[in-house]
Amino acid sequence: MASRPRLRGAALFGTAPFFAYVAIFLIIPTLVVVIGAFAGDEGGFTLSNVRALGDAYIVEAFGRSIALSAMSALIGAVLGAVLAYALVTARKDGLLRRVVTAAAGVLAQFGGVTLAFAFLATIGLSGFLTLWLSDHGIDLYGNGVWLFELPGLTLVYTYFQIPLMVIVFLPALDGIRPQWREAAESLGGTTWQYWTRVAGPLLAPAFLGSALLLFANAFSAYATAAALVSQGSPIVPLQIRGALTSEVVLGQANLGKAMALGMVIVVAVVMALYALLQKRTATWLG
Template identity: 85%
Template sequence: MATVSDRPDPPAAKPRVRAGSLLGTVPFLAYVAVFLIIPTLVVVVGAFAGDGGFTWSNVAALGEGYILDAFARSVALSAVTAAIGAVLGAVLAYALVTARPGGPLRRVVTAASGVLAQFGGVTLAFAFIATIGLSGFVTVFLRDHLGIDLYAGGVWLFELPGLALVYTYFQVPLMVIVFLPALDGIRPQWREATESLGGSTWQYWTRVAGPLLAPAFLGSALLLFANAFSAYATAAALVSQGNPIVPLQIRGALTSEVVLGQQNLGKAMALGMVVVVAVVMTGYTLLQRRTARWLG
């Protein structure tokens, strides 16, 4: 005879989703559709559209030398600024973790990082031009009072070196924001356990904290890469001649005279950028999952 304990448990009731609870997501879904899904579809469809319908000519044109050079410069610029921003931002984030929790230093630096990470575009370009431009107050002061000419080797601010400096300005605070939670996830007990077992500080960082933080650090660096690779407004305001990177090449393809049969070349280049960013963000998501599993 079956007892009460032998009886199978009743199936768990599935949670019901009320229609009213979904209303709050409608504005978000509409925002995503208007500013992300629809523009992406326009780029994808336009990249394969020609005068006679479907064509591969737009995508095939991405093999042109000047376009490949623009992609190479964009990748190099993004990689360099991501590496510099990741290292400097990680050091600053570690300094915040070692400070007093909830202290004024952490609050001020975190708030400033949140603001400076979003400080870009024309405003940031103007700030650098007014500061270290050809007639910037720092440039004039160094030249007139200390005899130092910042532009003795050329007008570098309006070329790739200048873009690298300006991009690093907002990459560092962004790294602080995205990497700080991972550092907060490191438990003091792990270091105490290492020391109690006779481990040194070097062994702690190379065998305990380092492997745990590596996925978070690499994922944050990938996010910085995508952030720099997709930036446009700052470069457009700073670089007035030439199209050294892909976003400026797309601007030139959309605003200048279009070669017959290449009306949608700009959309093909945009599709190439979408593919690169999608690959990078996929890697970022996988690394974030690994980080959450270890530090969650």
């Protein structure tokens, strides 16, 4: 009996690095944001920073961030689900599936300055594809420099949203059992009826949950947009950067923390919905 407390203590000691990591990189920064959002420039409690979130330019920034995240999540979810379905038809231990899954894992993390540079070198104003199309009479920027605006950010974000969707949605597709389709066909059901009445309803929570995860991923992205957008702050992360680093308007650091608190609340709501949908998915496909 004496060995059980020792094993339990060893297990707790083994998880200490994890809890230390969570405390340093999640809990403490969150507390700094929450406390700073309600702190005045000279100390003390104030609601002025939170009230400022109702200013027109901040509301517009949140609106653009939500629109950007929703659009990139929708496109990434649909295209990623199609790719995942094509992948699930391959052998689980086959070379094709292993290669595509590994590539998706790498590309899902391929962001920041590197991704922005890749798009600039490809379809930027002097990108090789832009110049090649221009030589053939096609102007990518006939209607304006869209790459540095929300349409361009949507395209760039979709690049890492699709492989992320493949990773998170593939297990749900693996949970669909072939016997269910065979049972539907044996009862005279068509392919359309199988997908709309059996597989579709079962996969819907997993699809919506994955889309919410993609939304949170895009909503919290910063480095790619910061490297791509050199002028203006169309989305909230760039607004926060401006508030923290502005040399023109001083004393906005706590306003930046208030905007960060708003982002934390949005992401928390999205991830709570994601957890609920994942629980329902596990109930049906577990």
